[in-house]
Structures are given as C-alpha cells and as structure tokens.
Amino acid sequence: MVGPLTHKLWRDLWRMKGQAAAIAAVIAVGVLLLVMQTGLVTSLQETRDAYYDRYRMAQVFAPAARAPNHLVERLAEIPGVTAAYGRVTGSALIDVDTRALPVQAQAISLPDRGEPPVNGYLLVDGRHLDTRQEDEILLLESFAAAHDLHPGDRLSATMNGARRHFRIVGLAQAPEFLYVAAPGEIIPDDARFGVIWMSRSALAAAYDMEGAFNEALLTLGRSAREAEVLAAVDRILDPYGGLGAYGLADHGSDRFVTEEIAGLRATSKSVPPIFLGVAAFLLYIVMTRIIQSEREEIGLMKAFGYSDREVALHYLRMVLVIAGGGAVIGALLGILAGRLQVQVYLEFYKFPFLVFRIDPAALIWGVGLSMLVASLGGLMVLARVFRLTPAAAMRPPAPADYSRTGRIGAAFNRFLDQPSRMVLRRITRQPVRMAGSTVGIACGMGLSVAMISLMASFDGTIEHTFSVADRSDLNVSFTHAVSESAIFALQRMEGVIEVEPIRHVPVVFRNGLHSYQGALSGLVPDARLFRALDSDDREIAMRQDGVILGAALARILQIEPGDRLSVEMRQGRQEVLDLPVVGIAETRMGAPAYMELTAMNRAIGEPGRVSGAYLRIDTSLSDDIFERLNDIPTIAGVSLKSDSREAFQRIMDTGAGAVRYVMAFIAGVITFGVVYNAARIAYAERARDLASLRVVGFTRAEVSFVLLGELVVVTLLAIPIGSGFGFGLAWAVSEAFSNDIYQVSAYPDPSSIGTAAVAVLASAVFSGWMVKRQIDKADLVLALKTRE
Structure with a gap:
C-alpha cells in the first residue's frame, strides 16, 4: 500500500518536473561520460592485450645494420628471454x-x-x-x-x-x-x-641480407628485467651496427594506443565529477527553495505524528529519485555511446575486432557517486528539517533583516521606475541567494567556455603545425643519410623554389630517471621552411653548443633550460653527448628535439650528411616534380603537407578528440538547464508576490520585468565569473587530451567567451520566455490563497 508521503513525493516531483529533469540531465551527462570512457578504456586495453598475446607480440625490438643469423641463439640465451627471432x-x-x-x-x-x-x-x-x-x-x-x-x-x-x-x-x-x-x-x-x-x-635477396638479419624480436618471461635485457642485447649487436634495443612501450604503434587509453582514463577521472558537482549544487538550491516554501507542510506532517527522520527521509527520497533517474539514464546512454564509439576506434586503430565491454565497477561507481553527491547536496538542506518544531514551522518565517542593505540602492531610486527599484531591492536584500544563482549560471557558462576553447585549441594546433612552424609544400626522406649533393640536385629541378636540408637521428634522451626514445633533428641555422618557434611564435636560432627541446619532451623529461641532458646517439659513432638545454620550442605535435645540423653531424662523425629535405615548389609544375622525384633511387618517400594536414584533421575528429564535440553539445544543454532552473526557482519563490502586483494594477509586462530583470542581472554577473572558471577548466581538460601525438594548448580566446556568452544569453531569453508564459497564465486567485 502506497503511503501518504509517497503520494506527496510523486505530486511534488510532477509539479517540479522541469527542474527535476534539468538536474537529472546534468547527472546523466556525468554518468554517461564515466561509463562510456571507462568502458572504452577497458575495451581497448583488454583487446590490445589479448591481440598481443594471441599473435606473440615482441616485448623487445632491436634494429641493427646487418647481423649474422647465429646471433639469434645468443640473444635467446639472455636471462629472461623466452623467444628470439631475427627478421629482415x-x-x-x-x-x-x-x-x-x-x-x-x-x-x-x-x-x-x-x-x-x-x-x-x-x-x-x-x-x-x-x-x-x-x-x-x-x-x-x-x-x-x-x-x-x-x-x-x-x-x-x-x-x-x-x-x-x-x-x-x-x-x-x-x-x-x-x-x-x-x-x-x-x-x-x-x-x-x-x-x-x-x-x-x-626479401633477403632484395636487401643483400642472405644469412643475416637487421631486426631482432624478443619475448620476455614474467620475471625478466627489461633494462638488463636491453643492455645485454645492445652488447651483442653493437659490433654489427646495432641501433639500440627498445621495449614495447617505445614502439610507435603501442605508444600511440597507450596514449589514447591514458587520455580516455584521464578525462574519465576529471570531467564527470564536474557535472556531478554542478548537479549537487543545483539540488542544493532547489531543495533549499522547497524546504522554505513547504515550512507549513513540514509542520503539519510533524504535528500529525511523523518523526523528524520520516520527514527528512521523504525529502531525501526526492533527491535520490532525481539522482537515481539521471544516473540510470546516463548509464544506458553511456553504454549506447560506447558501442557507437568503438566503431570509430575500429577505423582508427586496426584491431581485428573491438567489442564495447561494460566495466561493472564504472556502473557501480557512476551510479553510487551520483547518488552520494546528490545526497550530500540534499543533506546540507535537510538539517533544517530536524531543527523545525511543528509550532515554529507552521508560523510564517521571521521577516529578513534588510536594515543594512536597504540603502545600497537608495542613490539610484530617483533614476529608476518602480519595477526597476523592485529588481534592485531583491538583489541587494538577498545577496546570498543571488550569489547562488550567479554561481550556478557561471558553472554552465564555464562549461561552455571550456568546450569552445578546447575546440579552438584543436584548430590552433593544426594551424600552428602546418602553417606557422612548417611553411613547406612537401618533404622528402632518403633511404639512408646521403651527402649534401642530393640537396643540390633537388635545387636544380625545374619548379623547385626552395630546398632546406634536415637530418633525423634516432637517440635516447636521459635526464636522471626520466628517459625518452625519439629522434634528434638537425636544422640549418637560418631555417625558413621548417622552424623551431617559442611560445610567442618567434624563431629560435639553432646553436651548436646545445639542444632545443619541444615543450612536450621537456615535460616528459622534467627538464628546463640550463639543465644538462644526456643524448645517446644511435647512428654513426653512437656517441653519448652531454648537452645543455638551450631553449624550449612550442610544439603542438610530437615530442621533437632540435640541434644545429653541422654540429650534430660532427658529433655523429658523419659531416655533410642529410636524411631529408623540405621543399617549396611551383604547384603548377607539381606533376613534373613528382615524376622526377620518383626516378631518384635514394628517395624513400615523399610526403605532401596537404595530405598530412588532412590526415591530422581526421585524428582530431576521431578517438578521444571526437569527445570534445559531444562535450560541447552537452555543455550547451547544461547551460540551458542551469539558466532555466534559476528562472523557475525565482518564479516559484515569488509567485504570490507577482500575483499581488497584478491585482494592484501592474501590467503583465511590468510583472514580467520584475522577475526577468533579476534573471538578466544575475546572468550578466555570471558571464565574467564563468569566463574565468571556463579557462581554468579548459586548461585541465587540454592537459588530459594532450599526448605524444599532439598537444592541445588552452589559451584565452575572446571568441570562445563571446560564443559562450551568446549561448548563455540565448538560454536566458528562452527560459525567460517560458517563465513569462507561466506568469501570463497564472491563476491570480489560486496564487493569492494562503493557509494561515
């Protein structure tokens, strides 16, 4: 049998269905993101591990120039190695x-x-x-x-x-x-x-590798120590042109998959709590209004014998129904979104299959956390229920003391009409409540600013990489380090306007306990087509006495300008250089390092060598240039910058990068929900006062102005606060999105503030229009009734 309090619960929820739906939507978004992203992390990680295990993925890779086949047996005898294989x-x-x-x-x-x-x-x-x-x-x-x-x-x-x-x-x-x-x-x-x-x-006949191999692959046992195995492999292969063994974590394919998983894991931990925190704040505001407006009902319930616990539990159930409904909807939508997202990952990463696997812990954690956060927001208000005795609750609340705030707007009274003075008095006499509404709208504004800034940052990454730092049309790479005469041959081609040499050398960077396997790029001192730039996009001059690190690499190595860095060369004489870090370059893609070309070649012991070149060409003669490049046997590949840019754009629009579009849409929905909630709460609190104004002769427009004018002021105050909050959130989210593939830099973008402000104002206008319709349809007699 359904009790009276349960009947009241459902009536109250129906009466406030708009506000309840808005709060449930915020909770649903947080749970959706948590379930989707943790499920994707589980799916990607478990599928990758199973795929590696089924097809015996190596844990150690060891390239070499040319090593005899009998060395495979020596590699297999290294302690901890379970299998060794040499291939060409x-x-x-x-x-x-x-x-x-x-x-x-x-x-x-x-x-x-x-x-x-x-x-x-x-x-x-x-x-x-x-x-x-x-x-x-x-x-x-x-x-x-x-x-x-x-x-x-x-x-x-x-x-x-x-x-x-x-x-x-x-x-x-x-x-x-x-x-x-x-x-x-x-x-x-x-x-x-x-x-x-x-x-x-x-293949051995094609590359003159009969009886030899140029890459060794090793699998390790569980007790193997990778560092010791790598050192042993290097000792064996060094006499045969070993280029430095490295572990699976430094393998290009695995590194990017791991970075994707790490990015999803980071956003799943940082973003959903923001939405749940906003929901808890909204619940606090709504429950405060409900407790205040239902003082008499609380007194009647206690007078009829309901205990403090039963009355408080009634309002707590209201909170839990809203939070639970939002959490369940969010969990279901998270499962649906995750299944759709795995199809994107199947196109991006070449898994043979990828099934979205629900993480039970994420479901429990998402639903439980949303209920806990909502309960905390409600319990802060429900403490007032316990303090109310029946006699005190059934009396009207004591009038607020406005003696210290009433003169704030006195100087403006002669310039304002009566409705405007009423708006000003409301704001100055209830500053805490106005501050709560302002903070609520600022949270929605901040979410919008963060997501729009993030989208602008992704676009800025593409523009900086392919227009500012790289001003070439194409680049060529050679099969091996060749003499500078190859550059002169390229310069003599008809249609080639400018050629700039470059050399990439595989290296291992070490700074104490931090290391990174990458490449050191040698640039000419007066580089024009591909440049190292600082944070202000000013060119950094190449120096012979030090190395310039990309910002991402400097962060990985935990190093700053002036510190010294160990650079283990994997070509030439394979020297170990101790170089100072002379600058940090602002890079948005990869983790590069730069050095002056002549100095780098001198350190390797191979002067006058290059491994590639950047070209600026006459596009009207591109077909002829491509044909001549095809006929050069030492060219290993030609890459058009336009193709690279298009491919990079696809990366930004898929995987974790695609989540930014979902989050931007969600931020817009939440912004509307927050603003609409603020308008509905203000109307519910003042319905009797507004009806009274209509009775004493105020027009509908004037009554609407009294209510909506307050909303306008609160919204305008929330915009600058939300802008600051938004940039802080954008910085946190951009850190989560950044990885070895690309770095997303959050920076103040006036257009993002303008766009978010327009979205907030549009939400305020639409919410105001919906509330005005309720004001116009209000039953004046019913609104003026009171139970005294």
Whole structure:
C-alpha cells in the first residue's frame, strides 16, 4: 500500500518536473561520460592485450645494420628471454594508380617454413604465402582497402633501388601495426603507408641480407628485467651496427594506443565529477527553495505524528529519485555511446575486432557517486528539517533583516521606475541567494567556455603545425643519410623554389630517471621552411653548443633550460653527448628535439650528411616534380603537407578528440538547464508576490520585468565569473587530451567567451520566455490563497 508521503513525493516531483529533469540531465551527462570512457578504456586495453598475446607480440625490438643469423641463439640465451627471432625489414615505395606519388611501405620477411615465432599476423583474406614463389606477397589490409586492392591483383614496388613486381595473395593485419604511420611520421594514414610481407629468402635477396638479419624480436618471461635485457642485447649487436634495443612501450604503434587509453582514463577521472558537482549544487538550491516554501507542510506532517527522520527521509527520497533517474539514464546512454564509439576506434586503430565491454565497477561507481553527491547536496538542506518544531514551522518565517542593505540602492531610486527599484531591492536584500544563482549560471557558462576553447585549441594546433612552424609544400626522406649533393640536385629541378636540408637521428634522451626514445633533428641555422618557434611564435636560432627541446619532451623529461641532458646517439659513432638545454620550442605535435645540423653531424662523425629535405615548389609544375622525384633511387618517400594536414584533421575528429564535440553539445544543454532552473526557482519563490502586483494594477509586462530583470542581472554577473572558471577548466581538460601525438594548448580566446556568452544569453531569453508564459497564465486567485 502506497503511503501518504509517497503520494506527496510523486505530486511534488510532477509539479517540479522541469527542474527535476534539468538536474537529472546534468547527472546523466556525468554518468554517461564515466561509463562510456571507462568502458572504452577497458575495451581497448583488454583487446590490445589479448591481440598481443594471441599473435606473440615482441616485448623487445632491436634494429641493427646487418647481423649474422647465429646471433639469434645468443640473444635467446639472455636471462629472461623466452623467444628470439631475427627478421629482415626494409623500406619500399609502392606504385599505385590512384596517386601521382609512390607510397611509402615497410617490407617484412616471413620464415620460409612455418609461422614466425614472434610478431605473427592475422590473415583476413586470401591465402598464405607459397615461399617457392618469390613474387608472392601479403599486403596490409587497411592499405589495400584504401586503394581497392584485392588478392590476385598485382603491384610494383621499388626496393633497395630496384623495381620489382609482385602478386598479392592475401591481406593481413598484425598487432605491431595497430597504429599505421610511415617511419619518421606520427600521423597515420591508410592511403599513405603500407606493409608488405614476403618470404625470407626473397626479401633477403632484395636487401643483400642472405644469412643475416637487421631486426631482432624478443619475448620476455614474467620475471625478466627489461633494462638488463636491453643492455645485454645492445652488447651483442653493437659490433654489427646495432641501433639500440627498445621495449614495447617505445614502439610507435603501442605508444600511440597507450596514449589514447591514458587520455580516455584521464578525462574519465576529471570531467564527470564536474557535472556531478554542478548537479549537487543545483539540488542544493532547489531543495533549499522547497524546504522554505513547504515550512507549513513540514509542520503539519510533524504535528500529525511523523518523526523528524520520516520527514527528512521523504525529502531525501526526492533527491535520490532525481539522482537515481539521471544516473540510470546516463548509464544506458553511456553504454549506447560506447558501442557507437568503438566503431570509430575500429577505423582508427586496426584491431581485428573491438567489442564495447561494460566495466561493472564504472556502473557501480557512476551510479553510487551520483547518488552520494546528490545526497550530500540534499543533506546540507535537510538539517533544517530536524531543527523545525511543528509550532515554529507552521508560523510564517521571521521577516529578513534588510536594515543594512536597504540603502545600497537608495542613490539610484530617483533614476529608476518602480519595477526597476523592485529588481534592485531583491538583489541587494538577498545577496546570498543571488550569489547562488550567479554561481550556478557561471558553472554552465564555464562549461561552455571550456568546450569552445578546447575546440579552438584543436584548430590552433593544426594551424600552428602546418602553417606557422612548417611553411613547406612537401618533404622528402632518403633511404639512408646521403651527402649534401642530393640537396643540390633537388635545387636544380625545374619548379623547385626552395630546398632546406634536415637530418633525423634516432637517440635516447636521459635526464636522471626520466628517459625518452625519439629522434634528434638537425636544422640549418637560418631555417625558413621548417622552424623551431617559442611560445610567442618567434624563431629560435639553432646553436651548436646545445639542444632545443619541444615543450612536450621537456615535460616528459622534467627538464628546463640550463639543465644538462644526456643524448645517446644511435647512428654513426653512437656517441653519448652531454648537452645543455638551450631553449624550449612550442610544439603542438610530437615530442621533437632540435640541434644545429653541422654540429650534430660532427658529433655523429658523419659531416655533410642529410636524411631529408623540405621543399617549396611551383604547384603548377607539381606533376613534373613528382615524376622526377620518383626516378631518384635514394628517395624513400615523399610526403605532401596537404595530405598530412588532412590526415591530422581526421585524428582530431576521431578517438578521444571526437569527445570534445559531444562535450560541447552537452555543455550547451547544461547551460540551458542551469539558466532555466534559476528562472523557475525565482518564479516559484515569488509567485504570490507577482500575483499581488497584478491585482494592484501592474501590467503583465511590468510583472514580467520584475522577475526577468533579476534573471538578466544575475546572468550578466555570471558571464565574467564563468569566463574565468571556463579557462581554468579548459586548461585541465587540454592537459588530459594532450599526448605524444599532439598537444592541445588552452589559451584565452575572446571568441570562445563571446560564443559562450551568446549561448548563455540565448538560454536566458528562452527560459525567460517560458517563465513569462507561466506568469501570463497564472491563476491570480489560486496564487493569492494562503493557509494561515
């Protein structure tokens, strides 16, 4: 049997359905993001680990120039190593009909017999190789899909300077290519990078590697110490041109997947509590109004025998119903959003499958936390219920003391009409309540400013990277470090306006306990096409006595200008340099480091060498230039900046970056909910007063002005407060989004304030219009009734 208090609960909820729905929506958003993002973290992490385990992903990678096959046995004998495998790899250029430029590719050997013991592959179409046929290859499935290639098709590729023709017999995926990017690049693009698997004997013949390997792969036991294994591998491979062994955490594909998971985990911990905090604040305001307006009802309930606990529990149930309803809706929407988002990740990361897995802990945590936060907001008010005795509750509340605030607006009275004076008195005589409404709207304003600023920051990252720092049209990379005469050959090409050399050297940076495996880039002193810039976009001059670090790398290494950095070169004489950090460059993509080109070559012991070049060209002659570049055997790849920019934009619009659009929409909805709540609360508190004004002769417009004028003032006060809060929130969220792939810098953007302010004002206008309709339809007799 349903009791009287339960009947009252449902009547009260129906009466305040608009406000309850707005608060429940805020809670639902927080739970939605928590369930979606924690589910994505669980799905990505568990699928990656299972994929690695099923296809024997290596834990150690050790490239070398040329090592004899018998060294594999020595590598396998290192303590902690469970399996060792040597393979041949090489760069290639694939000719495709859909592009004027050849596409970079990596060629990988497969054993002539059986499957590779480490770093296996998944055949998704066609058949396995017949190692007796040297022209048969497997092709990376994502690359084949981008160029509409299928088993049975033929393609041509340049390997080690020679043109070869192949027949595709199968399409494959592999765990080491979850994130597909060309060597030396961090932007993935299925159409611009491919992987070819072919028999060991055929690939060894193509790269003069008979009886040798140039990359060792190792798996480790649970008790293995990776640092000791890496040191042992380096000792064995150093005489054979070892380029430095590194662990799985430094593997390009795994690093980006891990960064994506870390970004999702960070936002799942930082963003949802903000929404739940706003919901708790709104509940506090609403419950305060309800307790104050229902003083007489509380007194009657206590007079009829209901205990303090029963009355308080009645109002607490109201809070829990609102919070619980929002949490359940948010959990269901979070599951739906997560299932939709995994489809995006399947396109971005090359998993064979990805099923959204609900994290039970996230569901429990999301629903429980929302109920707890809502309860805390309600309990702060419910303490007043216990203090009310029946006699005190059934008496009208004591008039507020306005003696100290009544003169604030006295100087303005002669300039204001009666409705305006009423608005001013309301604001000055109830400053705490007005401050609460202002803070509530400021929270909504802050969310909007943060999300709009974040979207502008993503766009700023693209603009800074591809227009300010990089002013070239394309860049070329060579198969190996070549002499500077290659630069002169490029300069002599018709249509080439400007050429700027660069050299990338693989290195390991160390600063105490902090280390990072990356590359040191040598730039010319007067660089024009690709520049290192400071935080004010001013060019940083290259120096021969030190290194310039990107801001992201400096943060990873916990280092500042003036500190000294250990740089372990992985080419040439493989010197270990002790260099001062002479500057920090503002970088929005990757974690680069720069040094003056001549000084870097001198340190390596290979003067006058370059590994690539940036070009500015006459676009009207681009086809001729591309054709001539194709004929140069030492060129490993050509990358158009426009293609890179387009690919980078896709990164920003997918994965964790796509969440910013969802959050921006949600912020707009919450802004409206907060403003609408403030307007409804103000109307509920003053319904009798407004009806009285109508009875004594005020017009509908004047009565509406008395109520909505207060809303306008509160909204205008909230805008600057919300702007400051928004920039602080934007900084926190941008830190969560930033990773090794790209860095999002939150900076004050006047346009974001303007856009958010327009959104808040539009919400205020629409909310005011809805409340005005209620004022116009109000039953004056019913509104003036009182139970005294």
